[in-house]
Amino acid sequence: MTSPLLAVEHLAIGIPGGEGTVALVEDVSFTVRAGEAYGIVGESGCGKSTTIRAIIRLLAGRAGITSGSIRFDGQDLARADEATLRPLRGAGIGMIFQDPLTALNPVLTVGRQITEGLRYHGTVPSRERRARMQEVMRLVGLPDPARIAASYPHELSGGQRQRAAIAIALVCSPRLLLADEPTTALDVTIQAQILKLLSDLRHRLGMALILVTHDLGVVAQTCDRVAVMYSGRIVEEAPIARIFAAPRHPYTVALLNSIPRGTRAHHPLHPIAGMPPDPAERPRGCSFAPRCPNMQPACERAFPGWTAAAGGGGFACYHPAPGQAEASPDG
Numbered sequence: 001m002t003s004p005l006l007a008v009e010h011l012a013i014g015i016p017g018g019e020g021t022v023a024l025v026e027d028v029s030f031t032v033r034a035g036e037a038y039g040i041v042g043e044s045g046c047g048k049s050t051t052i053r054a055i056i057r058l059l060a061g062r063a064g065i066t067s068g069s070i071r072f073d074g075q076d077l078a079r080a081d082e083a084t085l086r087p088l089r090g091a092g093i094g095m096i097f098q099d100p101l102t103a104l105n106p107v108l109t110v111g112r113q114i115t116e117g118l119r120y121h122g123t124v125p126s127r128e129r130r131a132r133m134q135e136v137m138r139l140v141g142l143p144d145p146a147r148i149a150a151s152y153p154h155e156l157s158g159g160q161r162q163r164a165a166i167a168i169a170l171v172c173s174p175r176l177l178l179a180d181e182p183t184t185a186l187d188v189t190i191q192a193q194i195l196k197l198l199s200d201l202r203h204r205l206g207m208a209l210i211l212v213t214h215d216l217g218v219v220a221q222t223c224d225r226v227a228v229m230y231s232g233r234i235v236e237e238a239p240i241a242r243i244f245a246a247p248r249h250p251y252t253v254a255l256l257n258s259i260p261r262g263t264r265a266h267h268p269l270h271p272i273a274g275m276p277p278d279p280a281e282r283p284r285g286c287s288f289a290p291r292c293p294n295m296q297p298a299c300e301r302a303f304p305g306w307t308a309a310a311g312g313g314g315f316a317c318y319h320p321a322p323g324q325a326e327a328s329p330d331g
């Protein structure tokens with residue numbers, strides 16, 4: 001088997017606090033193969049953005065990597081210096097940030113922002129930049145490239161702005177695209193178009209994708225495998241079909257039950273009773289225990305170890321839902 005394009009191992013991210021470091025993300029490990037689409041799903045505040053921002057080392061505020069490694073194409077990005085990271089951002093790894101409205105610069109034309117990466121990395125000669133800009137605008141389905149290139153972000157619709165943000169991320173042909181809630185701000189119809197666009201682009205360009213979302217329906221349409229994050233950890237990982245057919249972690253089950261049946265693909269998640277804990281106030285043991293229907297006294301003593309699941313992936317739970325083979329035929 002070929003080595004993965006990205007291998008995150010035992011990643012921990014923290015912020016210095018009054019009583020020592022507060023862990024935002026703990027012991028996160030996953031791999032993404034070239035061309036693969038990997039989903040990261042979980043409620044707001046579970047550490048999804050923190051995890052993917054760490055990959056390109058753009059953590060906000062005082063947050064920093066405290067341990068673990070992030071191997072991309074043989075290099076450990078967790079320890080890389082700025083000189084190593086600079087050429088990788090954009091050209092090796094592209095990023096679509098959570099809020100496209102704030103991600104775009106309001107005082108620069110869309111064309112200027114799309115070509116910025118080409119200027120920065122100097123990979124395309126200046127006389128070819130315009131052609132490359134138009135090519136990538138066509139690729140993301142922006143009509144009338146000349147007019148839109150001369151426009152400012154506020155002159156575009158929400159869907160066009162998101163396509164522009166994708167064009168900016170793609171202009172240097174990254175091998176891995178990180179997309180943080182790329183459709184959350186959009187209405188349902190546009191959301192479906194953008195997801196289809198991301199899938200098409202991935203196949204056409206042979207690019208790997210990490211898609212972060214709070215919506216399992218979004219992952220279902222787009223990803224090959226999915227990690228479910230809760231309170232700064234991956235609590236379950238599975239091939240996409242298994243997560244819907246036989247979720248093992250009670251949190252995954254709760255996420256699935258919170259999507260109305262029949263219309264799963266198009267509904268945002270309805271919150272599960274209670275909230276994920278604040279990173280500074282995580283309970284001992286399994287942090288889902290206070291909200292978990294399967295909770296037993298042992299759950300509150302230590303975080304459960306990882307159990308591999310049949311068919312790939314696994315879960316961290318003492319009292320998981322039954323697997324496919326164990327489930328009763330009518331259950």
Ligand SMILES: Nc1ncnc2c1ncn2[C@@H]1O[C@H](COP(=O)(O)OP(=O)(O)O)[C@@H](O)[C@H]1O
Nearest residue numbers: 024044045046047048049050060061062063279
């Ligand atoms: N730079 C930071 N400083 C302090 N707390 C942070 C920082 N970044 C994220 N957090 C906290 O870490 C937790 C996870 O945040 P985030 O990764 O944005 O979650 P998600 O993307 O899953 O909604 C939240 O409780 C958030 O408040």
Ligand SMILES: [Mg+2]
Nearest residue numbers: 048049050098
């Ligand atoms: Mg986020």
